[in-house]
Amino acid sequence: MSTPELSSRDWLGKASAGLILGFALSLGLSGLLAAAIGVGDTYFSTRGQLTMWVIAPLWCGILSFCFLFRSGRGAWLWLGAAAAAVWFALFLMGRLS
Numbered sequence: 001m002s003t004p005e006l007s008s009r010d011w012l013g014k015a016s017a018g019l020i021l022g023f024a025l026s027l028g029l030s031g032l033l034a035a036a037i038g039v040g041d042t043y044f045s046t047r048g049q050l051t052m053w054v055i056a057p058l059w060c061g062i063l064s065f066c067f068l069f070r071s072g073r074g075a076w077l078w079l080g081a082a083a084a085a086v087w088f089a090l091f092l093m094g095r096l097s
Contacts, residue, residue, distance in 0.1 A: 013076065015066065017075035017080075018067075022066065024087070028083060030054055032089060032090060033051050034051040037051070062079070
């Protein structure tokens with residue numbers, strides 16, 4: 001069974017998934033980082049600034065790698081599932097604390 005080759009087809013679907021869902025995923029990952037290092041309400045601290053500024057490199061990385069998906073549909077499905085899992089973890093952390 002051969003795997004389909006990567007192509008430049010469907011770049012709009014891949015790019016839109018990277019832009020929209022990549023932002024949601026990077027924002028959620030930043031929230032998980034903030035919870036992990038105990039930022040709390042101190043957003044002007046060094047830890048708070050780290051969690052704020054880590055969003056841009058994460059988003060750029062996700063946007064860069066979204067073109068490695070075989071299709072736009074796959075990008076939307078995988079990034080959507082990852083974003084939902086991260087936000088569900090944040091929701092559970094908020095409910096448990």
